Amino acid sequence: MSTDAPDRYERIADNPEFAGLRRALRRFVFPMTIAFFSWYALYVILSAYARDFMGTVLFGNINVALVFGLLQFVTTFLIAWLYARYADRKLDPVAEDLNARIQAGEFDADEQPKEVVA
């Protein structure tokens, strides 16, 4: 059994398709995390230091603070939806393909998979 070859997972991790999957995940989640955290931090900082701005009345009794707070809900829902769509299209198909190939033993051999003879 070569399934437990010590470098089996390193071989998979070095595979270009896997590297692409890792890149695709990180390319979405890291910038998005920075974006939503900054947007949230801006809201908290304005709540602490820009009270006059937050208290600006837009109409009736609706002020900037309320709208800003509700926008945090909107962006949270929006980012969750965007991520679901992205994962569905860009991550799941690659992950499922790799999973199937690993289960099929493609990476078990000690040498690289043999070239298919045309």
Added chain:
Amino acid sequence: MSARTLTIVLFVVFVLFTLAITIWASRQTKTATDFYAGGRSFSGFSNGMAIGGDYMSAASFLGIAGIIALSGYDGFLYSIGFLVAWLVALLLVAELLRNSGKYTMADVLAFRMRQTPVRVAASISTIVVSIFYLLAQMVGAGALVALLLGIKPGAHFLGMDADTAKIATIIFIGILMIVYVTVGGMKGTTYVQIVKAFLLMVGAAVMTLLVLAAFKFNLSGLLGEAAAKSGKGAAFLEPGLRYGKEVAGDAAQTFYNKMDLLSLGIALVLGTAGLPHILIRFYTVPNSKAARKSVLWAIGIIGTFYLMTLALGFGAAALVGSEAITAQDKGGNTAAPQLAQVLGEKFLGGANGGAAMLAIIAAVAFATILAVVAGLTLASSSSLAHDIYASVIRKGQVSEGSEVRVARISAFAIGAVAIVLAIFAQSLNVAFLVALAFAVAASGNLPAILYSLFWKRFTTAGATAAIYGGLITAVVLVFFSPVVSGSPTAMFPSSDWHWFPLSNPGIISIPVGFLCGWLGTILSREPADPQKYAELEVRSLTGVGAH
């Protein structure tokens, strides 16, 4: 039938119903995976509901509505932090954790590290966070019972005065949570949380609709009336009445107050994805896609709920009024039940309608507490049995049966300890413990989780340094803060040993946790194992070899 009797009848119905489910679930619980992870058989939607049931505590329902009712806009800050926090879980944690772990948070942290030191650290952190949270919930339940059942000082109920009723409630809730966990395991606990989430959402939705109907669905009108009734005018609708207060003539205190607000905000948003009782919920679904779906559902459910807290809080301010609320409870925890009573009187007709609505919402509040404490007990007993007993003491040489038996004994022991501690703490102000649990989760657990999943060089020394560094910093800072001593609302109001000026440690302890993890790693003698990191990456991203 009086409101009190109706509350008790409804609550007993809830308890009997959930106990029946628990017993049914116990028949389906045969393996360790059944006990710890509900057989990994729940759908994304069911788990999303259960996450909501696990997460929306009495502090959310009664606490946030109360803060909004008394301090206006500032309560909304909590709602936003508690919701946005789910993006950390969705984007960075849920799916990767589901694929690489088995039953506990430590499974992921110890994956590529030396087992014993990392599991011990993760288990200590799990138990500390869960016990803090548990104590706050149980003491809160004790304080609520007298209010929700309307037992006035000096009056008696079933031969008990208010103080005895408090202790009886703590013991009763403690025993119930032990039964749910030991008998039903994760399956039973999950169903309890689903039922609770459903009841809480329906209760909150009905109240929200009635509040809006009372103001002819004019949100601006509701806010105007709330502001007018509060006596604070437009300031009631702006941040600043409670958090980040500006103290005239005291620039230092003003600075500290604003720092405290930022500190709270950071801990709320980074704490959720480090709460062990939330993390273990991701193991109850069959794969990482279902884990993602459950977080998406949870975001929808929790987001809707926190939007409704706005209507409940401002509704209570407008329709009940702060005088009537503080007359019942200075902290405002009875604002939502009192609002229910007023709405019942208005829409269901007279005193009877009011009593009925009050009874229903009070029963929902108790159900809310029960579901949360069961989740916390399960998380800490799972960690004791799986991390400490099976992995550290027995080095993995243990049968499933005896591991689950130890988990049940642990649940009993943790429940018993929580009951005793809660009885001793019941006269103390322990509301800060929820914020402290979030701070510890954000300072110790989250850095360790993120480094484990994303940083190839992360080592055993780094993991233990992050967990202990974050945990100890958060706890020590709070111990020397004004919430424990040196202020009229402190846990020990008559003593003063405080030197840390903030109530929330997160702004210091979270960076310290990340820094400790980094320092521990670059200073450690043993390098990271690249093969184990490759295995973790492949497993977490593709689901190969996932349990």
